[in-house]
Amino acid sequence: MITKKKIAALGIAVMLAAVSLAGCSGSNKGESSNKPSNSAPASESTSTPDSGNETAKLTGDFEIQYFVGGYGDKWWKKVIADFQTANPELNIKESAGPKINDQNRPRWIGGNPPDFVYIDGPVLNDRQMVEDGQLEDLTDWLKDAKNIDGELITEILAQPAQQFDGKVYNIPLVLNSWGVFWNKALFQDKGWAEPTDFPSFLAVSDKIKADGITPFIHTGKYPYYINGSILFPAIVTANNNDFTILQDMAANKVEAFESPAVLAALNKIVALRDKGFIDKASIQINHTDSQMLFLQNKDAFIPNGLWLPNEMAKDVPEGFDFGFIPSVTQEAGGKVVANTSTATVAIAKNGKNKEAAKAFLQFIFSKEQASQWAELSGAPSNIKGDISSSNAPSFVKDAAKYLTDPNTIVIPTITYNADVDKAMMDATDALTINTITPEEWVKRVTDVVKKVSK
């Protein structure tokens, strides 16, 4: 009898532990699957092309990982098919999809990654991949690498590759821009002037507010929209159009965050807040909700990226005409500052067929592919070249025009440390709802910078 009771008690104890442990185990699901996969494609490249434009014969397996997001996969399918035709003996394998970054994670951890990776989507972060030693150092190779047309790749890039401690690991493929949108039709209707700089932005916002419409909405749930479109360009403007301050911020230099330019930029957000221009709904809504309110003309301006018209294509009301400027924080007569948003490509350090991966880089960074990218993905490519005659959508052509204008300061790709980036986002949110001052913003962020740079 006693034994039975003991067994029953033990059973209950195990069940209770099971119930409480089971919930917790949810957080560990990812870890339990972090086993190296053994399904690595055996690869044997017999070719040894140098960094020039010679086309050596490529053989073996070659695996490409690409995330399918806002830019779709049409271009990838096309370019991979073209590359396959050019290299019939190469066995190309595609690892693609909206979840591919998660799906392939165990392979990256296990040291068995695909050869070539397109860094896009929420899971992959180039700075982190570099710190983790996952990417091939391309510094020397890129110096004199030529594309298939014999042009130096570095010369045809609209924006140079980001440097991590002076080294290059990934090359920007897309050249998109953050900025501020409005509805041209609504502005024409109401007789509002389109903004060209900060004073005109404030002046027209006053009018908009007087007409009963909220001037400005953003997504407080994802504050990188307002940081990317307002704060960072404003910092560059306040720093005499010198964007190296942002690169210093990305390199975790405390003095960059303490620069008066940062305070000046934060005070521009404070000005918007104190004048009552920022829609109070902003703090709690996500990007889609903010975009819907903007499309319904409930708010006049929205900070966003050039992908907005494409993203909301199904919901754009008839007669809605997107107006766009990369920045509104410059002083009258000042230069427009375009904060670029990009997606890059890289070669895995543990890739098996790096030669094929390099040849693929030489293949995709060509003018022909630039045109195709713009046409098939709906975004400007990072390759210089006239796309005006291509079939790219008109706003893509307009954006490309802005980004190549000599009067635009173009901020190259910059990836911040994830902790610092989060601290900046939280602090900006807090600033927009008046719970901290600009000085407190700086203090909070520099505290995190000091911690991560230890």
Place this chain on the structure above:
Amino acid sequence: MNAGTAKWQRNVFIASFIIPTLIFFGVFTIYPVVQGLYYSFFEWSGMSDKKTFIGLDNFKEMLHDPIVWRAIGNDYFLVAGKVAGIMLLATFFAVALTRFGFRLAGFFRSIFFIPNVISVVVIGVLWNFIYNPQIGFLNAFLSLFTKEKVSITWLGFPDHTIWMLLPPAIWAGIGFYMILLIAAIQSIPESYYEAANIEGAGQWKQFWSITVPLTWEQIKVSILNIMMTTLNGSFVIVWIMTEGGPDNSTQVMGSYLYQMAFRQFHFGYGASIGFVILVLSLITTIALQRLMRHDTVEMS
């Protein structure tokens, strides 16, 4: 057949039931928990093939991380709010639908149960619309009684946003516990209430002296279950509705774990948060069980 063989067969019979379950339990629960604990001793991004052993540093860092403390506070706030809200309402509805002989009791039972068959994700999205300051139901409803349009940002208060997560969580939870209590109340013999009536006990007295003691086991299980599902599962509703924001004000342990492990690339730190959730759940379970220890009331 001798006694030894019979015992052996009995043991085999028992083992054939226990072992498969034990294997699954080991593989899908014990192993991940041990793995999680193992990773919590490392500094690891979650993407790298290299991990650095740092001993208890992750746990030490947690002591100095204000967001961790806020998340623990929010977790227990939700536990307290949900236990109070769900138990009060579920008990009230259960009693109302069983003891007061409503004609439409069956209909109401189904209505109250509906939120339980909806995914928490859908509930989060639904309540996001209710709380939307511009096009939301709540502000539109309140605007009926005011001259000016109400435009409260329900999920945007710097300090009290966590309160706003209680109504959806309670609303989503009532149905299940109500059904549990209805079943318990229905198993109480009617004669007890009749006798109480004859003795002149009112509804309130009957509730406290008959219903509560005889459904205490179900009430206890309900409270424990609400506590455990909240500590382990409030991540979903938080992540859907606020992602822990604004400015980390609604962060719970689960959401902060996700944020650190998958957004900020501190997988080891995330694992240590997971381990703390486990420890807190166990401690709270034991503490609550002791608090609610009650002499068993047996119906004869």
